[in-house]
Amino acid sequence: MELTIQYIVNALSLGGVYALVALGLAIVFSIFGFINFAHGELLTLFGYVLFYALSAGLPFGFAVILGLACAMACAVLMERVAFRPLRGANPVTLLVTSLAISGALQVMFQIGFGTRPKPLVMPGFLSGAFNVGSIYIGSAQAISIIVVALLAIGLNMFLNRTRFGLALLASAQDFDVAKLMGIRVNAIYATAFAISGLLAGVAALLWISMRGSVEPTMGFNPLVKAFVATIVGGMGSLTGAVVGGFFLGAFEVVLQILLPPDYQIFRDAIVLATLIAFLLFRPRGLIPAAAMPTK
Amino acid sequence: MLSVENLVVRYGPIEAVKGISFEVREGEIVSLLGPNGAGKTSTLAALMGLTTPQSGEVRLSGETIYGQGTARIVQRGMTLSPEGRRVFPRLSVEKNLLLGGMIRKDWRNPAVLERMYKRFPILAERRNQLAGTLSGGEQQMLAIARALMASPKMLLLDEPSLGIAPKIVAENFELIEQLRDEGMTILLVEQNVFQSLSISDRAYVLENGRIAASGNSMDMLNSELVRHSYLGVSDPMEAA
Ligand SMILES: Nc1ncnc2c1ncn2[C@@H]1O[C@H](COP(=O)(O)OP(=O)(O)O)[C@@H](O)[C@H]1O
Ligand SMILES: [Mg+2]
Numbered sequence: 001m002e003l004t005i006q007y008i009v010n011a012l013s014l015g016g017v018y019a020l021v022a023l024g025l026a027i028v029f030s031i032f033g034f035i036n037f038a039h040g041e042l043l044t045l046f047g048y049v050l051f052y053a054l055s056a057g058l059p060f061g062f063a064v065i066l067g068l069a070c071a072m073a074c075a076v077l078m079e080r081v082a083f084r085p086l087r088g089a090n091p092v093t094l095l096v097t098s099l100a101i102s103g104a105l106q107v108m109f110q111i112g113f114g115t116r117p118k119p120l121v122m123p124g125f126l127s128g129a130f131n132v133g134s135i136y137i138g139s140a141q142a143i144s145i146i147v148v149a150l151l152a153i154g155l156n157m158f159l160n161r162t163r164f165g166l167a168l169l170a171s172a173q174d175f176d177v178a179k180l181m182g183i184r185v186n187a188i189y190a191t192a193f194a195i196s197g198l199l200a201g202v203a204a205l206l207w208i209s210m211r212g213s214v215e216p217t218m219g220f221n222p223l224v225k226a227f228v229a230t231i232v233g234g235m236g237s238l239t240g241a242v243v244g245g246f247f248l249g250a251f252e253v254v255l256q257i258l259l260p261p262d263y264q265i266f267r268d269a270i271v272l273a274t275l276i277a278f279l280l281f282r283p284r285g286l287i288p289a290a291a292m293p294t295k
Numbered sequence: 296m297l298s299v300e301n302l303v304v305r306y307g308p309i310e311a312v313k314g315i316s317f318e319v320r321e322g323e324i325v326s327l328l329g330p331n332g333a334g335k336t337s338t339l340a341a342l343m344g345l346t347t348p349q350s351g352e353v354r355l356s357g358e359t360i361y362g363q364g365t366a367r368i369v370q371r372g373m374t375l376s377p378e379g380r381r382v383f384p385r386l387s388v389e390k391n392l393l394l395g396g397m398i399r400k401d402w403r404n405p406a407v408l409e410r411m412y413k414r415f416p417i418l419a420e421r422r423n424q425l426a427g428t429l430s431g432g433e434q435q436m437l438a439i440a441r442a443l444m445a446s447p448k449m450l451l452l453d454e455p456s457l458g459i460a461p462k463i464v465a466e467n468f469e470l471i472e473q474l475r476d477e478g479m480t481i482l483l484v485e486q487n488v489f490q491s492l493s494i495s496d497r498a499y500v501l502e503n504g505r506i507a508a509s510g511n512s513m514d515m516l517n518s519e520l521v522r523h524s525y526l527g528v529s530d531p532m533e534a535a
Contacts, residue, residue, distance in 0.1 A: 163397060163402065166390060166393060166394060166397065167394075167397065169383070169386060169390070170383055170386070170394050173383045173384070173385060173386070174381060174383060176345055176377075176381075177377060177381045177383070178394075179343075179344075179345065179364075179365040179366065180343060180345070180365060180369065180374065180375055180377065180442075181369070181394045181395060181397050181398075181441075182365075182366045182369035182370060182397055182398035182445065183366065183394075183397060184364070184366045
């Protein structure tokens with residue numbers, strides 16, 4: 001029983017990070033119809049900003065806020081410089097562009113910060129652990145579960161209850177007609193990217209506190225997992241992204257339990273095989289977007 | 296209310312609208328008629344700031360709106376029910392309406408919605424249905440209602456009877472007249488020449504991006520030339 005709860009905690013915290021990254025991907029996908037592969041580099045950027053801010057002696061809270069601001073600014077910049085001029089282009093063009101941005105940023109990180117991982121020591125409240133009864137819970141895990149729950153609920157309320165949320169849904173469906181409603185569509189798009197940057201930053205914070213270091217390619221793994229999560233959950237559906245993220249987290253934990261140690265290296269391969277299975281047999285995911293307009 | 300001078304709309308090398316001038320006075324219905332490809336939709340898109348401006352002068356209540364962003368123009372009190380209805384198919388009827396009234400400070404005010412539902416009872420019945428599941432006629436109603444939600448002073452309608460059952464077409468024309476009687480100023484783009492001339496005060500005929508004829512709707516309805524070239528019948532009663 002205790003072991004089961006322990007596994008559930010692990011699954012929730014891992015799945016939560018995937019869910020956050022997947023949410024960021026899904027918001028952009030729901031508008032532009034493409035997966036932004038440069039999203040992973042937003043996580044990396046957050047990591048480096050946090051690393052250098054802490055090295056410079058900034059207080060932790062301030063360093064986190066600075067990192068989040070940089071991730072958001074970088075996301076907005078991507079939209080403005082790369083994606084907006086391509087508006088109306090084939091989603092494949094956008095996807096390839098995002099891959100190019102991803103590659104370019106990775107090279108810049110390597111040149112600027114070196115290829116070796118930089119150890120990032122999190123403050124005690126993130127790296128510690130506590131026991132509830134006989135269950136051992138890492139504080140990063142606990143915080144991750146709480147933060148993801150709050151962000152998912154908050155985002156849902158924001159999208160369903162505010163003028164912005166409705167404007168975003170409209171802009172995603174029909175660019176010109178959204179303008180005819182008096183919506184400043186460019187501002188909406190920029191805000192959507194800013195939100196995806198914020199989600200990436202928070203995800204990076206949780207991700208780094210689990211792995212303990214920063215390196216140029218660190219955004220790749222969560223990006224691929226989140227990509228799988230959005231497909232499993234249903235492309236473009238925000239609820240689907242969260243469901244897919246947790247599904248994937250749980251799936252990985254189950255594999256960890258079931259696979260003998262020698263076979264653990266196949267975990268990612270099995271996850272990707274699941275992706276292929278979904279693409280073949282349930283391409284619209286668990287919660288398809290069309291039937292489920294973010295409600 | 297709305298005055299347009301020398302409006303030019305160009306798509307690359309194609310000049311779709313070749314310097315047209317017209318006006319819509321307060322409280323009027325003005326028809327903008329003409330065959331497919333004449334440049335009617337392009338004109339409306341330019342008025343709403345949807346196409347990048349070429350040249351010309353557009354004034355709404357005396358103020359220049361030419362070259363301003365669409366959001367600004369909507370704020371100034373002009374809205375468009377676009378060609379082909381263009382409702383947001385994957386949003387509910389109610390959300391479509393809320394979007395129409397989005398620029399209002401009181402956009403969430405249920406009284407505004409209720410007033411619209413009173414005018415369009417069928418929309419009230421379907422308020423929680425996805426707009427994409429409505430019939431063509433209902434979608435057209437929704438598109439007009441959505442354009443009315445912002446309480447515009449100037450309403451642009453692009454082919455509100457396109458692809459709709461004749462019974463609903465008649466209802467639509469009645470609605471447009473009723474709106475005028477309530478004080479709305481309307482620019483009506485139509486291919487349904489006879490019915491448009493019957494309800495409008497004045498009309499312009501657009502052909503190949505130029506204004507080929509204009510005048511009092513009643514006179515045009517009775518003019519041999521217009522009847523032959525644009526109504527395609529010799530007796531307007533046959534067209535009805
Ligand atoms: N987006 C566009 N790009 C290029 N040409 C266009 C575009 N929209 C319309 N046109 C052309 O402009 C002309 C006028 O079209 P339009 O304004 O839609 O006419 P109408 O509404 O009177 O049928 C047509 O020749 C059409 O092919
Ligand atoms: Mg047209």
